[in-house]
Amino acid sequence: MEIRYLGHSSFFISFNGFKILFDPFITPNDLAKDIIDIKTLDPDYILISHAHQDHTHDAEEILKSSNATLIAIHEIATYYQNKGITNVHGMNLGGKNTFDFGTVHMVQAIHSSSFLDGTYGGCPSGFVIESGNRTYYYAGDTALFSDMKMIGENFKLDIAFLPIGDNYTMGIEDAVLATNYLKVDKFIGMHYDTFPVIEIDHIQCDYFAKRNDKKLILLPIGGSINL
């Protein structure tokens, strides 16, 4: 499984020939727009955690050009349906569904969710994905919440994608606590550096994680790791 970072909270996961794009926000992201060309992305699925602009901006264009299937909470699925996109799969919190690439569990996130035009985006969400012999948790934008312990008990996670930029989401301290709740040793940081208010000190965050016996992975934009 290859995990490629597209900046902010956007990732492109390739697995067994399936290509899955998370929370596309590339063309307005000054850190990513010259590195990632959205025209070269040709996902089979786009997963959206919540409606905020910094998670959805490029979704409509990529959905139309790739004919990918959108997986998101009901209200977000309906929003794109109303824009003429027919390949949508709506879900809701606590539900799971098995697709050809694996099983997606939609889990809660503590955040808010509305589109730029004010349309209600339903509850914000995260995803636990069981794909082949890998299980991972993509938290979306969220505060730390104690039910992450339940995720840690119900799944044997290989890795977690956690926001670490603070202000709008968890910061590094809560993200490390989250890894304890989730029972994971390594986590991929997201939702940092894109805007001045979420800039982080990479060395300090890395040190903080290490001090707690955790491995923080900060991928360069365009960079990837194999899981």
Ligand code: NI
């Ligand atoms: Ni958000």
Ligand code: MN
């Ligand atoms: Mn966000």
